[in-house]
Amino acid sequence: MIDAAKKIEVVEKYMVAVSTNNLDLIREIYADNATVEDPVGTPPKEGIAAILAFYGGFGALGVKLQLSGSVKCAGNAAAFPFTAQIGSKTLDIIDVFEFNNEGKVVSMKAYWSAG
């Protein structure tokens, strides 16, 4: 199991990766066989190609992410609250990452609603 410091490092890298639309960094964060369910309740993106296409789509939106509280680490997972600024809109979100033993994210679930 990877330690909390390593998980927090990955979460902070994720904030930067999405905010700068750096797909190389996104590629580093996720395992090849990862799944991304964003938001929870929608069909998951499965595998790195689908995941990169998903994040690639953010490029035009100028999304900026910022942690709004501490990263909670437990077991092979981390849960963290953050805001996503998309133009004039701000979303209040909680993500859960599950990690493999190599420190790559194998599952991401995003809890938020537009309402």
Added chain:
Amino acid sequence: MIDAAKKIEVVEKYMVAVSTNNLDLIREIYADNATVEDPVGTPPKEGIAAILAFYGGFGALGVKLQLSGSVKCAGNAAAFPFTAQIGSKTLDIIDVFEFNNEGKVVSMKAYWSAG
């Protein structure tokens, strides 16, 4: 799928149930076949009897829960940040509830670490 307002109501009821150690209220919140993994990475409590025994154990500790941010609703789930005060100690936690169609919690996962 139950609506966001109903999920938020259950989360607020949960804060009260744990803070007052009201096991009847805990019983109302969870489905018979629910699982509770608290913290994530430890063996889950499976079924309502094990779950009630788990919360019953909090009685002597005088645990007080308080939401520290909004409840994020998505799909059949809700994620929410809160603090747990246990004596002079305060833990910063994120819980994820998954609901069945009757509005009962079928899965609870708690993300926190003592460190």
